[in-house]
Amino acid sequence: MKKINIVFSFVFVLFLVSCADSEVTQTTDETETNVGPFYAQFLACNAGPDFSQENLDSMIADFNNLNLSDDLVWVGGYAPVEGQNQYTNGWWELNWTSKEAADAGWETWMADEEAQAWDERTNNVLECDNDSLSGWNFYTPGTTTMEDWSSFATQTFECEFNDGKTSEDLKANVEEYNNWVDENASDDPYYYGIYFAEDGSGDGFIWLNWHDSFDSMKAGNDNWAETGQDVQAGFDETATCKTPDLYNSAEFYQAEAS
Numbered sequence: 302m303k304k305i306n307i308v309f310s311f312v313f314v315l316f317l318v319s320c321a322d323s324e325v326t327q328t329t330d331e332t333e334t335n336v337g338p339f340y341a342q343f344l345a346c347n348a349g350p351d352f353s354q355e356n357l358d359s360m361i362a363d364f365n366n367l368n369l370s371d372d373l374v375w376v377g378g379y380a381p382v383e384g385q386n387q388y389t390n391g392w393w394e395l396n397w398t399s400k401e402a403a404d405a406g407w408e409t410w411m412a413d414e415e416a417q418a419w420d421e422r423t424n425n426v427l428e429c430d431n432d433s434l435s436g437w438n439f440y441t442p443g444t445t446t447m448e449d450w451s452s453f454a455t456q457t458f459e460c461e462f463n464d465g466k467t468s469e470d471l472k473a474n475v476e477e478y479n480n481w482v483d484e485n486a487s488d489d490p491y492y493y494g495i496y497f498a499e500d501g502s503g504d505g506f507i508w509l510n511w512h513d514s515f516d517s518m519k520a521g522n523d524n525w526a527e528t529g530q531d532v533q534a535g536f537d538e539t540a541t542c543k544t545p546d547l548y549n550s551a552e553f554y555q556a557e558a559s
Contacts, residue, residue: 337440340397341496345390345433346378351425360423361553367416369554370409372402376554379455385547393429393553400436400499436499437507442475445482447490447511450552454515460542461505470539471495471506477532485528489517505540511550 364376375396381388397403410416447453462471475495482491489512496507512518525533536542 338438346429370406379548382547455548456510
């Protein structure tokens with residue numbers, strides 16, 4: 302039995318990572334460049350025997366009518382692009398106001414009969430692995446924005462810090478990157494987020510790039526390859542990243558819209 306079919310999404314750059322070490326910048330003032338930390342959870346899910354876009358849409362509509370926690374801020378889903386991903390499963394992401402709020406929200410969810418009935422009847426649409434649920438502190442340190450999350454393209458990088466490098470070095474890279482974005486980016490919607498493992502495990506981070514489409518992602522990557530290699534060299538000194546994974550992505554729930 303799954304806990305809930307959920308996944309949350311954020312941004313595009315050219316660098317996604319999974320980590321544990323420290324912070325990019327601690328602030329919750331959204332007028333600041335660096336915003337965070339926020340708390341997210343990821344849950345691995347696979348399509349069930351009754352999976353279809355119609356059944357998924359129905360499942361999500363019913364989910365939005367459930368008695369959801371006031372501290373659940375955002376939910377989205379990532380479906381892997383065939384041949385462009387190291388994972389065969391997809392992901393749900395939940396964005397909470399805090400870890401404590403997430404723990405309380407799950408406790409209430411598990412005791413809610415209506416929620417558990419929804420969970421049971423949607424198992425054939427999406428099957429999610431409880432044991433895969435992981436917590437992340439994340440930051441959105443960019444100055445870019447993406448207003449429409451109903452359908453978007455995600456690029457993720459899993460990275461490890463090189464010997465002697467820390468999040469302080471990454472912070473300097475991010476500042477250079479933001480300067481590059483300000484000077485070189487197009488008007489296409491774009492956003493990115495940096496995730497660190499909430500339990501402090503590992504020695505890296507995950508970087509998510511969010512674009513409104515794969516076409517604008519390609520255009521952004523081409524622009525980066527042409528004009529951003531000095532900044533890329535700084536990233537390469539700080540961390541080593543795997544080949545990026547690509548996902549078709551969609552917003553499932555947004556607190557202000559519900």
